[in-house]
Amino acid sequence: MSMENNLWQHILRVRNTSPLVHNITNYVVMNNTANSLLAIGASPIMAHAQSEVEDMVNISHSLVINIGTLDEYWEDAMLLAAKKANELQKPWVLDPVGAGATPYRDKAISSLLSLNPTVIRGNASEIIAIAKANKTVTKGVDSTAMSSEAVEAAKSLTEIHNSVICISGETDIVISKDQIICLKNGHPMMTKVTGLGCTASAIIGAFLGVTENKTEAVVSAMSLLSIAGELAAEKSTGPGSLQVNIIDKLYNMTQDEFSTHLKLSDHAS
Ligand SMILES: Nc1ncnc2c1ncn2[C@@H]1O[C@H](COP(=O)(O)OP(=O)(O)OP(=O)(O)O)[C@@H](O)[C@H]1O
Numbered sequence: 132m133s134m135e136n137n138l139w140q141h142i143l144r145v146r147n148t149s150p151l152v153h154n155i156t157n158y159v160v161m162n163n164t165a166n167s168l169l170a171i172g173a174s175p176i177m178a179h180a181q182s183e184v185e186d187m188v189n190i191s192h193s194l195v196i197n198i199g200t201l202d203e204y205w206e207d208a209m210l211l212a213a214k215k216a217n218e219l220q221k222p223w224v225l226d227p228v229g230a231g232a233t234p235y236r237d238k239a240i241s242s243l244l245s246l247n248p249t250v251i252r253g254n255a256s257e258i259i260a261i262a263k264a265n266k267t268v269t270k271g272v273d274s275t276a277m278s279s280e281a282v283e284a285a286k287s288l289t290e291i292h293n294s295v296i297c298i299s300g301e302t303d304i305v306i307s308k309d310q311i312i313c314l315k316n317g318h319p320m321m322t323k324v325t326g327l328g329c330t331a332s333a334i335i336g337a338f339l340g341v342t343e344n345k346t347e348a349v350v351s352a353m354s355l356l357s358i359a360g361e362l363a364a365e366k367s368t369g370p371g372s373l374q375v376n377i378i379d380k381l382y383n384m385t386q387d388e389f390s391t392h393l394k395l396s397d398h399a400s
Pocket residue numbers: 228253254299300301302303316317318319320321322324325326327328329330331353356357360
């Protein structure tokens with residue numbers, strides 16, 4: 132069966148099985164992320180106390196780590212949680228918000244990267260920054276070739292950490308060892324709502340909780356959010372209503388809306 136046919140089945144599985152997604156995420160997006168997870172049918176829990184993160188991982192289907200408003204206490208909680216997820220063979224997502232912005236962020240990302248996240252989702256500049264900071268890319272590339280540079284960076288991260296990488300943006304690119312999948316859905320107004328990338332990472336966590344095929348989990352998540360953004364933008368007058376309308380569309384998207392809007396292409400890597 133083609134991947135397109137499987138994606139809607141994964142969306143239904145999230146709606147029908149309500150995976151519990153443990154989020155250690157930033158202060159800016161906590162509420163919106165929890166509402167987006169509820170809208171797709173998942174069950175969110177936000178928790179970062181060092182005393183409970185391992186127990187929370189134990190009862191969750193997946194873990195999402197987002198370093199948006201990081202500090203030293205949270206960093207230790209993130210490392211504890213990721214180690215526990217690995218020990219229990221549960222999937223976890225790393226969202227490296229602001230990679231490359233400060234040496235502290237890059238150091239924290241390196242520690243988390245050494246635990247081999249199941250999936251890493253960032254925008255092109257974050258994926259390039261991670262690869263550079265961890266010296267997985269040896270030669271610089273023309274800055275005008277931003278997306279191809281990000282794809283090269285992602286390929287090196289996939290090789291070293293065995294992670295599926297998602298580069299989000301105008302085109303979302305999902306890179307695994309043997310496949311590159313491009314999704315051309317979404318709307319430019321989505322960049323004017325804070326934290327939709329964080330929402331994307333959390334939704335990826337939900338799909339990883341119900342789907343063995345990691346690449347398909349990531350593609351399901353990104354296509355669901357991007358198509359929701361595209362449809363919501365049609366009836367939004369600006370970013371404020373878009374933020375609310377996306378949550379509604381995540382909740383009430385039909386199979387017909389999904390399949391008629393999906394713009395997916397698949398290449399061997
Ligand atoms: N120019 C664009 N056109 C269409 N869709 C877009 C565009 N830019 C981003 N998107 C969509 O917005 C969503 C979030 O991706 P984005 O790359 O903006 O994340 P981000 O940079 O990490 O955001 P944040 O840090 O605010 O969370 C994805 O679903 C993506 O497809």
